[in-house]
Amino acid sequence: MFSETALNIALHRLMIEFDVSAATVQWLTTSYLLVLATLIPISGLLIKRFKTKKIFITALFFSITGLVLAAFSPNFIVLLLGRIIQACGTGLATPILFNTILVIFPPHRRGVAMGMVSLVMMFAPATGPAVSGFIMEYLSWHWVFLLPIPFLLFSLCLGMVYLIDLSIENKPAIDYVSIVLSTLGFSGIVMGFSLAGETQSILPVLLALFIGGGSLILFGRRQLTLDEPILNIRVFKHPMFMMGIGLTILSNFIIFSSNLLLPMYIQGGLGLTSADAGLLLLPGGIINGIMALVTGHLFDKFGPRLVVIPGFVLGVISVLFFSQLSAATHGLMIMIFYTSLMVGMSMITTPSQTNGLNQLERSNYPDGTAIVNTTIQTSGAIGTAIAVSILNRSQNAFLERGTNTGNADVQIEALVYGIQHAYTFAVITAIIGLICSLFIKRVPVSRLTLKKFS
Template structure:
């Protein structure tokens, strides 16, 4: 008998006692590995470009495709959560993660590797909203700030150590070493979850609306694909591909949204946007996730191709910022519980504005210590914005809307990440092209690093603009009384 089975005591059926700590530990371990898998490969993108002879606009699909898959899956998570038990969803997600990791190890071309990443992303896409739903079920609103902060400490711990470990693995072996490293971690997580994961969901098994699933998939996919193609548009045909995919994506999401309001049991209840702090929190999360993911993919390229640093050193440079991000999220989870989000979120955006301005000035001669300081402050700013805005928005929702609110928030989060990465790479490519157009004479390896730096400057200018918009929105945020 496992720890999820009911037992007969004195002629009455009693359910086992729910143990929040082992349940959260199981989920956090799994999510940690999923996020590690997502972010660690960023350090190897330059190597993959060389091995498979692809450019930056193509290789970014290893990150964009991963995040997009999660974004497409999250709207379906609300239905999955009502059809499949917590324990089984956990097991299914780990199986996808393990399968994708094994396929990636044996990938022989870029397309095969991209397929492996999508399989991995399916596992992470199931696991992330599952963890959010479990938090909303297990913990009251006055404790969620700290619990969400703890979650962010673990979740951001993965991006913190991922560049360092990935850099060392690449130097010792190659980029496939990243996937070999994940195998024992996934095995441990799977066994730990089998022992400790419990079922906490009440299965209602609502009707599945295939039409909604179709339009949400086409909608989110079309929009992200259009932005991802910006950096590689060539000629009239390329422009028409962008316009067509963007148009199809927007129209599909409009149809999806209208349908949700007409259904008695919508796949995703969009009435959550009637709650002002939730809507504002979702907008803030969208913006901060866009800039956060752009930093995670631009920094390795700048350090390796702009400053010409080895992968291991580049990973070490990114480590302090990731650690401070997680610690800040944990500490200010307590502060949020006591004082609310207003001043925390605004301060975070002010920090981001200053740091992204400084990022637009970095050159190939910028010192490593300066880069570390700017990167650390940037990720502190992200932590100050992300967790308080998200938690405050979810806290305003009544219990019956919390599952849908989680799905909406997580969908926006991952679609924003995919769009942010796509826009960052596209803007970087445009900035590099502009630099080359103005360059005189042949481009040697030193000049090539300056081309990369010029592209990075342009991409961070976009992040600066988004941060300014985020600060303006944050002026309207206020604490939700619960």
């Protein structure tokens, strides 16, 4: 999970080294999330068909291979390929984490357990830019990929020895048509939003969105007719599960776009170093990890409303500040409001997801976790793509109506102008989330089975 955002701090340097634009370099982030969004929907099928340890070992193999390839890449294409292979590993490993929690822990204890999951899934990505900032300052971007390899090798050894099988013996049929439709659907949607920031023509954008949206509709209809669907979308009949998915989408729009925009702003807009950018974002990452455990306890005790609603209030306040950034904004203010944003987002994700998953029966856990993880990665990819699209279009519009566009100060003004507009999208997203959160209700876990896995 560290690798999802660790590269963000290096994007500015990679643009210069490989001579690529912001719209091109962001594919190192978007492609990573895109692969996850296309692979995770079938993770429910994989969990049912294969043993937990086998999936885990395969996942680690992909992750390590992708990191090695990216670390020694001679050009941008090879670097992008390494990121894609690495994403295959993450796409296989992440659903195992969620499924393990749902199988082992009863509903009345899942808040704390899911808090630990959020500690991994939010703390690691949040600290990624901080750690990579020091790497970029004192080493090189290659070490962003080299650093995780020893930890993954250690994890691989531990998993081979200690990981137990949590899967239910089942060999569902593989519907290849559904897999193709799922891949076309999620990749088409993300591709459409990504192209919006790269091309002046609206035709390829609409074509990609049409193919993606149409494929997802066909995918959903097909799942309802299959005896053994790839993804059981009937779980959406549970209102709080749908609410949890919706709030997750909105919060991830904000999280992933911020983790891309702020490093660009700190380095390109304020002219600070990679290490400075890492230091400014570090407190938010640390407190985000702490809050993941705290919010889990609060959810178990008070339910989702008293946690999620204040989280969106903090989110609205924070992104409002970022929508008013300028080239003279003090770094301390960025650190304070980024920390506030991370606290708010951690108060949203864990409670809303846990509350929704509590409505599902054990037989639906693989499907529920697949949908949650697909939502996380797809919304992250879409949110990042939308933010970069708005950034690029606003930046270009600023330069087109100005003079002396080659001047460094004008370039900085254009970047800041684009980031302001990108955060206006985040403000709208946060306000919508705040309104939706007013309708969240706690799932009565006393009606659910509390039998612990043994």
